[in-house]
Amino acid sequence: MLPPALSPFTSFWRLWRSLVILTGKPWLPPSVRQAEMSNAKERKHAKKMRNQPTNVTLSSGFVADRSVKHHNGGGKPFRAQKQESFSGTSRQRQTRMTHYSPPEPDVNEQSSSKVTFNKKGGWKAGPEGTSQEIPKYITASTFAQARAAEISAMLKAVTQKSSNSLVFQTLPRHMRRRAMSHNVKRLPRRLQEIAQKEAEKAVHQKKEHSKNKCHKARRCHINRVLEFNRRQKKNIWLETHIWHAKRFHMVKKWGYCLGERPTVKSHRACYRAMTNRCLLQDLSYYCCLELKGKEEEILKALSPMCSIDTGLTFAAVHCLSGKRQGSLMLYRANKYPREVLGPVTFIWKSERSPGDPSENRQLWIWLHPTLKQDILEEIKVVCQCTEPTKSTVCISDPLLTPNQEKSQTKLPDEKIGKKRKWKDDGENAKPIKKFIGDGTRDPHQLYSWISPTTGILISDLTMEMNRFRLIGPLSHSILTEAVKAAAVHTGEDTENTPHRWWTETCKNPDSVSLHHRQEAIFALLGDNEKVRQLLLEGVPVECTHSFIWNQAISKSVTENKISDQDLNWKRSELLVPGSQLVLGPHESKIPLLLIQQPGKVTGDDRRGWGSGWDVLLPKGWGMAFWIPLIYRGARVGGLKEAIMHSQYKRSPYIPGDFPDCPAGILFAKEQAKNLLEKYKRRPPAKRPNYVKLGTLAPFCCPWEQLTRDWELRAQAQEESSVASSPSGEESDWRGDEVPCAPTPEKTHQVSDAMGTSLHACSEPRGRMDTECPAQMGTEWATGQDAARRHLCVLRSRASLKQLSAWCGPSSEDSRAARQVPSGGQQELTREACLSLLDRFPRALVWVSLSLLRKGSPEPHAMICVPAKEDFLQLSQDRLYCGPQESKHSDPFKSKIRKQKEKKKLEKRQNQGHTVSEGLEAGHTMAEHQAPTLGLWSGPLPDVTSHCSRVLLGFVTQGDFSMAVGCGEALGFVSLTGLLDMLSNQPAGERGLVLLRPPASLQYRFARIAIEV
Amino acid sequence: MVRFKHRYLLCEVVSDDPRCRLSLDDRVLGGLVRDTIARVHGTFGAAASSIGFAVRYLNAYTGIVLLRCRKEFYQLVWSALPFITYLENKGHHYPCFLNTLHVGGTIRTCQKFLIQYNRRQLLILLQNCTDEGEREAIQKSVTRSCLLEEESGEEDLSDGGEEAAEAME
Secondary structure (H helix, E strand, O other): OOOOOOOHHHHHHHHHHHHHHHHOOOOOOHHHHHHHHHHHHHHHHHHHHHHOOOOEOHHHHHOOOOOOOOOOOOOHHHHHHHHHHHOOOOHHHHHHHHHHOOOOHHHHHHOOHHHHHHHHOOOOEOHHHOOOEOOOOOOHHHHHHHHHHHHHHHHHHHHOOOOOOOHHHHOOHHHOOOOOOOOHHHOOHHHHHHHHHHHHHHHHHOOOOOOOOOHHHHHOHHHHHHHHHHHOOOOEEOOOHHHHHHHEEEEEEOOEEEEEEEOOOOHHHHHHHHHOOOEEEEOOOOEEEEEEEEHHHHHHHHHHHOOHHHOOOOOOHHHHOOOOOEEEEEEOOOOOOOOEEEEEEEEEOOOOOOOOOOOEEEEEEEEOHHHHHHHHHHHHHHOOOOEEOOOHHHOOOOOOOHHHHHHOOOOOOOEEOOOEOOOOHHHHHOOOOOOOOOOOOOOOOOOEEEOOOOOOEEEEOOOOEEEEEEEOOOHHHHHHHHOOOOOOOOOOOOOOOOOHHHHHHHHOHHHHHHHHHHHHHHHHOOOHHHHHHHHHHOOOHHHHOOHHHOHHHHHHHHHOOOOHHHHHHHHHOOOOOOOOOOOHHHEOOEEOEEEEEOOOOOOOOOOOOOOEEEEEEEOOOHHHHHHHHHHOOOEEOOHHHHHHHHHHOOOOOOOOOOOOOHHHHHHHHHHHHHHHHHHHOOOHHHOOOHHHHOOOOOOOOOHHHHHHHHHHHHHHHHHHHHHHOOOOHHHHOOOOOOOOOOOOOOOOOOOOOOOOOOOOOOOOOOOOOOOOHHHHOOHHHHHHHHHHOOOEEOOOHHHHHHHHHHHOOOOOHHHHHHHHHHHOOOOOOHHHHHHHHHHOOOEEEEEEEEEOOOOOOOOOOEEEEOOHHHHHHHHHOOOOOOOEOOOOOOHHHHHHHHHHHHHHHHHHHHHHOOOOHHHHHHHHHHHHOOOOOOOOOOOOOOOOOOOOOEEEEEEEEEEEEOOOOEEEEEEEEEHHHHHHHHHHOOHHHOOEEEEEOOOOOEOEEEEEEOOO | OOOOOEEEEEEEEEEOOHHHHHOOOHHHHHHHHHHHHHHHHHHHHHHHHHOOOEEEEEEOOOOEEEEEEEHHHHHHHHHHHHHOOEEEEOOEEEEEEEEEEEEEOOHHHHHHHHHHHHHHHHHHHHHHOOOHHHHHHHHHHHHHHHHHHHHHHOOOOOOHHHHHHHHHO
């Protein structure tokens, strides 16, 4: 667009100039251009014909006479002649032959046919009465000359390579060899010279090696370690990185390099491994926070962060004893049910002397790396830990006394020594150390904090341990086969081994007996029957002891790891190759901690699916365990398999399925960005037009708006019902009505005095209503209102149980009858709904959906409420697939087109003048956020009622389920919407919803279920 | 491969009249063949064979001519060649005829054939030669072509060299 101040004349001038510039080169009359073009064509043709022999006519011999007509025989014959002349043949022949080759003037002079042929008495008489002589008869020698010249010309033409192919490509297939283009000597000798030339040409084009070292030097061990250390400075490598990088698609995520999925096709194989065999995952990237201090202090500090409402807390009896691992949701202190920080698992170190409150306890909290920052900060706040301390690693050295270890009876299973150890002085002298653990960590930075008031010590143990996860029924046997219990030292010859801690332990009869008990329990794992029993009863508390809790021992084990090189050296010295290497007392003893994972714990079907073991081992030992586990038959999965695992477990995946925690929001944003980018890469005609499909948000789920719209909807309904029965009680389900607010941007107060107890309160539909709580008067209202700003996910177990009972079709009387007396369930009444909504306004509910018939759901599919006629049709026709959404119109299309035209015009003008650049730049900037064709631009309208069926929620994970044999999806729905739908649906069809993928118009029936 | 397939006719112009050679020219020859085709095969034949028709190589000294035409209609061209009985240039008629030596799919095969053919001719000439001086001259040109052959033989990509060697024996 032009600035308005410019006169039309200027604009014309500019337009004209821009035209000139656009053409790219000065304007030329067509004839000139044609000439140029034909020149180019000629050149190309000439290049092609460069090696071909040219015509030879007699007229070419008369150049001297007809000086204008230039001869055309500059090709091969000429060169052939030259060769001959250099080879020193007779002068006579030379002159005779020159009539083929007259381009050089001096040759031309004497090359007239007169001279030549007169001498030889050859052809005589010129054409058309010229004085040229034409030979009367042919002599054999001229005849032969001519043939010879032709032969040489043809030979030249034939031998020259004219095509663009490389030398080795001209060879027949059976003569080709591997790596021919790399190594010239693999070619037949006659071609080597040409190939050499070609290779030299290619080398020039190739990018030069940036490394100044040769290949061999780069591959040498020390340099490789250096290089690897450099490469893991930015993103942390797991210990199994090299192994993974060879077999997996790697991604850089969360500050780590992680294997995303195997390069081999293995989706189904991984599922089978999880179900029938064993799947192995490296979860070492999970972060571990350690809390040390008095039990009651820790519990007191952490209790505001979790709620009994969501299930167990840190104080759960089984977990507190150290017998089991617990899992829970963390919230910001006292903010439940809002401001979720994320899910964590935790494990207590079993107590030394039960019942002693003064004892120092140790608590490990395991969490996903995306959640670490928030949770660590919050824990530091609640524990009042502000003072950084020196690294904890060196603290626990004095603890390394036999007494201590004996009494420290700890968590799950065993400490097993498997590998051998040998003292090696050379190892310590090595100047370059491989990175073990966190390569990005600054060694001088402090990773522990202590609280002066509560005495709690928090340390960040990220990457200090390896965590491998085995999933599947065969994980027990794989574990028992791969790992064996350490032998107890008895002799006295063990003083100089590096396993002093083990020797000390073995001197204590108590710890030896404990070790034997642990060994016995570990042996039980091999037997399936006994495993079941073990799972039911759990491990005795004393046996849950592990030395891995002791930092000093872990550290010494890491440091004294015998190197692979030494080990292999020893193996090679064995008398019988391949036999077992016996290291005796030098064998390494590695403390382990085995944690059982419960697998699927919610719902009725497939309980315990995906259960298995987590193996914790000290850092540095990752590969030593990884390979044996794989050799025992475990299949390895990556991040994608982790998602699949959680999907089949119907549990939310971290961090994608936590829309209310900061990590989840970040994840959604990133995902939306990636998907949008991918979408924009396709041409508009080859991608779905989401506006026409009625999909408002195909790449991200607008949870905030969904809940808000549902709230408004409910309020509108409320109003109508309030009008009929204006009870005072109803009003606390606060309906500050904005019935006529048509645009979300409307931020001015729309106060609407409704009834007596309703407060005039602004509810800007778009953002938070912070300015008004003062008007609410009561304390309660303030808290509620502040809480209302953010959405939350319903995690209260009681409420979920109730909802889950309501969701099932109540026509199955037996089940409903069973549930009602047992759980004391409430009927689905209006009051019950309202009280629930009151506690959790703007809440989302995690639901699982299974499709009734056809259809495979995708992420971001829409969950909708079926209309009355859908049920009608479904009841008439059991095979009814579902209704169809009618096509929407695209109001943006014409706008985009217009804008494009405008832009084009502007561009031209812009190129003309560069003076008012700033203004134009602003323009283009504004237009940079131009709407994409096929996507809704601008603020979304009411998401719930945009389509013919009312929107309830979105799917976050969905796929065809190999476990059930039909499509299954997981997602969130609005609590308000869910209750509204359930109360309006007939009892027989309760819990039926419609699913629609973002790129389709077809709705499919699905049954909703809430699993607790 | 995707390309127009051609046929190359390697012919030899045989004429008693040396002036015929003098007036041998690609334009003249092309027009002659075209006229003949039109005469023999009519308008259809002329049109069908005119696509892609060209004189690729011509040597007035040896009388060798290389004609190109499309593969589909090369028989029309080929069958018209015997009907050429004279070469017309600027009002002069020189009786001659065309002798087809070889029909090939590429220029290259024609060239290879030509090498072989010429060599054979030289050998025949050498054997039948009686004059001592001429015999020497022929001998020289034969050896020259052979020398050239050996020089280029090292980088010879084709089996033409071997063929030539066989021809020599």
